[in-house]
Amino acid sequence: MRQERDSxxxxxxxxxxxxxxxxxxxxxxxxxAEQAEVNEHLAHCAVCSEALEREKDLLLLLAANRRxxxxxxxxxxxxSLEDALDRQEERSWPRRLAGAFTxxxxxxxxxxxxxxxxxxxxxxxxxxxxxxxAHPAMPRVAANSAAPDTSSAQFVNSNDASxxxxxxxxxxxxxxxxxxxxxxxANESPQVEVQLRAQQPVTLQGTVDxxxxxxxxxxVLRNNExxxxxxxxxxxxxxxxxxxxxxxxxVLCHAVHTDHNAAVRLKALEALNGAEPQDIIxxxxxxxxxxxxxxxxxxxxxxxxxxxxxxxxxxxxxxxLAVLRGLMEKxxxxxxxxxxxxxxxxxxxxxxx
Amino acid sequence: xxxxxxxxxxxxQAALVKLxxxxxxxxxxxxxxxxxxxxxxxxxxxxxxxxxxxxxxxxEDARDIYQEGFLRVYRNLHRFRFECSFYTxxxxxxxxxxLDHLRRRTSRREDQAPVPDEAxxxxxxxxxxxxxxxxxxxxxxxxxxxxxxxxxxxxLDRLSPRERMVFExxxxxxxxxxAIGDLLGTSEETVKNSLFRATRKLRASLDAxx
Numbered sequence: 001m002r003q004e005r006d007s008x009x010x011x012x013x014x015x016x017x018x019x020x021x022x023x024x025x026x027x028x029x030x031x032x033a034e035q036a037e038v039n040e041h042l043a044h045c046a047v048c049s050e051a052l053e054r055e056k057d058l059l060l061l062l063a064a065n066r067r068x069x070x071x072x073x074x075x076x077x078x079x080s081l082e083d084a085l086d087r088q089e090e091r092s093w094p095r096r097l098a099g100a101f102t103x104x105x106x107x108x109x110x111x112x113x114x115x116x117x118x119x120x121x122x123x124x125x126x127x128x129x130x131x132x133x134a135h136p137a138m139p140r141v142a143a144n145s146a147a148p149d150t151s152s153a154q155f156v157n158s159n160d161a162s163x164x165x166x167x168x169x170x171x172x173x174x175x176x177x178x179x180x181x182x183x184x185x186a187n188e189s190p191q192v193e194v195q196l197r198a199q200q201p202v203t204l205q206g207t208v209d210x211x212x213x214x215x216x217x218x219x220v221l222r223n224n225e226x227x228x229x230x231x232x233x234x235x236x237x238x239x240x241x242x243x244x245x246x247x248x249x250x251v252l253c254h255a256v257h258t259d260h261n262a263a264v265r266l267k268a269l270e271a272l273n274g275a276e277p278q279d280i281i282x283x284x285x286x287x288x289x290x291x292x293x294x295x296x297x298x299x300x301x302x303x304x305x306x307x308x309x310x311x312x313x314x315x316x317x318x319x320x321l322a323v324l325r326g327l328m329e330k331x332x333x334x335x336x337x338x339x340x341x342x343x344x345x346x347x348x349x350x351x352x353x
Numbered sequence: 354x355x356x357x358x359x360x361x362x363x364x365x366q367a368a369l370v371k372l373x374x375x376x377x378x379x380x381x382x383x384x385x386x387x388x389x390x391x392x393x394x395x396x397x398x399x400x401x402x403x404x405x406x407x408x409x410x411x412x413e414d415a416r417d418i419y420q421e422g423f424l425r426v427y428r429n430l431h432r433f434r435f436e437c438s439f440y441t442x443x444x445x446x447x448x449x450x451x452l453d454h455l456r457r458r459t460s461r462r463e464d465q466a467p468v469p470d471e472a473x474x475x476x477x478x479x480x481x482x483x484x485x486x487x488x489x490x491x492x493x494x495x496x497x498x499x500x501x502x503x504x505x506x507x508x509l510d511r512l513s514p515r516e517r518m519v520f521e522x523x524x525x526x527x528x529x530x531x532a533i534g535d536l537l538g539t540s541e542e543t544v545k546n547s548l549f550r551a552t553r554k555l556r557a558s559l560d561a562x563x
Contacts, residue, residue: 019545022552026523029530029545058556059524065505066525069402073412077402077419081394084424085387229435230380263376263435266369296372299365306362335365338358 013051017041021048025055176220176227177201179234192217192238208238218247221255221268229261236264240271249275253284262294269297273304277313286323295333302339309346316347372438379439383430390430394423397440400526401447408451408521409458410506418454422447445536448518452537455514508558516551519544 013021020038023029030038042049182191189207194216196202206213220227220235236255242248255268269288272281285308288301308314321344328340375396381389398419405418425446433442509517518537522528523544528536534544 019549022549023545026548055552055556058552058559061559062505062555063525065502067406069399069406069415073406073416074399074402077416078394078398080416081420081423082391084420085390085427088424088427089387230383233376233380261435263372267373270369270373296369300369303362303366335361339362342358 013048014041014045017045017048021052021055024052025059176216176231179217179231179238181234181238189241190238208242214239214242214248218251221251221259224255224259224261224264229264232259232261232264233267236267236271240267240274243271243275249278249280253280256284256288256297262292262297265292265294265297266300269300269304273300273307277308277311282308282314282320286320289327289336290323298333298336302336302343306339306343306346309343314343314347321347375439376435379430379433379435383433390427393439397443398423401443404447404521404526405451407525408455408517414454414458418447418451422450425450441532441536445538448522448536452514452518455517504559508555511554511558512551513547516547516554519547520551520555523548 017038020030020034023034024038042052177195177197179195180193182193189209192206192208192210192213194204194213196204196216204212204216208214208217217235217239220232221239224232232255236252239248239252243252249272252268252272256265256272259265259268265288269285272284275281282305285301285305289298289305292298292301305314314320324340324344324347328337328344331337331340375393378389378393382393401422402415402419405415405422406412409415409418422443426443429446433439509520512520515537519533522533522536523530530544530548531541534541537544
């Protein structure tokens with residue numbers, strides 16, 4: 001405290017402006033009124049002007065004495081982190097459980113024994129496996145042979161004519177645990193695998209054109225509060241190639257309006273950007289531009305609208321122009337204001353701003 | 354103006370693409386993809402290490418903050434729900450680790466750097482007393498530079514952990530006061546007050562060096 005008092009005696013400044021001068025030295029953080037107040041004061045107060053310069057000198061002095069970690073230190077930290085992550089994984093309980101039953105540490109030092117054990121396990125499973133795992137009552141419907149068998153869940157091909165396994169499963173209310181996508185050749189749709197949680201886990205396989213797969217993906221986006229964001233993101237990613245389908249367009253627009261997760265709303269807007277221009281899409285983008293709280297989503301909406309305006313796909317009707325004019329005048333984002341002005345210019349005769 | 358708007362638009366597009374890529378990395382890392390997690394680490398670890406290096410004196414302490422921070426991120430990655438950017442979430446964890454470290458260190462008096470005394474007892478201002486350190490510094494100037502560094506370290510040690518963190522994040526991480534408040538779980542006004550106290554203390558400490 002005494003140090004601060006002595007310092008203030010040596011470095012006088014007008015007390016009411018001390019905190020504002022600190023912000024001024026920091027280079028920002030003042031609103032227009034505060035900035036004007038400070039500028040007005042500095043124009044008439046040499047003491048505060050000098051204090052501001054001393055404040056900036058202090059920051060420059062501190063900045064000049066900063067330390068930058070060198071590449072060797074960074075590399076060393078990364079290596080240590082990798083070791084720590086390896087230990088973390090080793091401590092996870094499945095490994096401990098597996099280690100309790102299999103002498104992994106012993107085997108790793110004896111490759112010949114490891115190979116022999118592997119061969120014995122392979123023979124045992126081949127000979128004894130069918131006796132343990134075959135069950136005539138198990139309704140194992142033919143699965144797509146190209147897709148890997150990921151779990152003990154029941155595999156159902158979406159287009160299988162015998163719908164007995166799907167008949168008892170209400171796809172609208174089934175809980176989606178995960179979605180996997182398997183790339184396909186250039187002219188083929190990727191294979192989709194949807195893991196459903198029901199009384200018995202079910203994995204639904206097919207392409208996004210398959211009725212059941214599409215139904216599940218659309219339901220994920222319609223009932224967004226029930227599913228994890230990563231599942232919803234996967235659903236949007238898969239449906240973006242089908243935006244010519246009116247039902248898909250409608251659900252993507254619904255996601256833009258209602259999903260709680262900004263990344264999902266952003267991805268849905270990106271998906272709609274490539275779609276055939278429709279009134280519902282234009283209105284969805286305008287709504288996102290005006291109402292969305294996330295700046296990234298609003299910027300994407302603005303960019304998409306500008307794209308459409310540049311291609312002549314947006315009508316210069318009174319409503320659209322009124323929205324854009326309002327944004328140009330009042331939006332807190334400079335980017336949105338500039339882009340709104342540019343969009344108005346693109347839409348029609350030169351407007352007076 | 355058209356060119357700058359176009360450039361800004363390109364920059365925004367690039368940022369959105371990067372955001373989508375990062376979301377994909379996070380999802381893969383949450384699913385257990387270690388390579389995806391390591392890619393996320395590489396995107397931010399230099400900044401994290403820079404923050405840690407300038408908050409603590411010793412390199413091994415900076416390493417501890419780095420490692421503990423990223424291990425906590427790894428263990429809690431399944432809790433990240435994309436409600437904020439990954440950067441914000443990561444920095445919340447790292448700043449908490451760094452604050453814990455600073456608080457533990459503050460309670461250990463042996464870590465406080467001693468304040469050297471000037472011999473001549475002059476009353477000139479601290480800035481007036483600083484020698485001009487040119488590019489071709491001779492050994493005497495290097496020594497003076499080293500003493501200056503020690504003075505500055507001692508001055509920074511007088512800040513509370515929160516004041517130190519706020520000062521570092523505002524002036525050297527380029528964050529706005531509201532963003533700092535969000536990271537530290539407090540209000541913008543509280544952050545502003547911390548910054549104000551930190552600046553006052555530093556000014557007083559460096560002026561008091563004689």
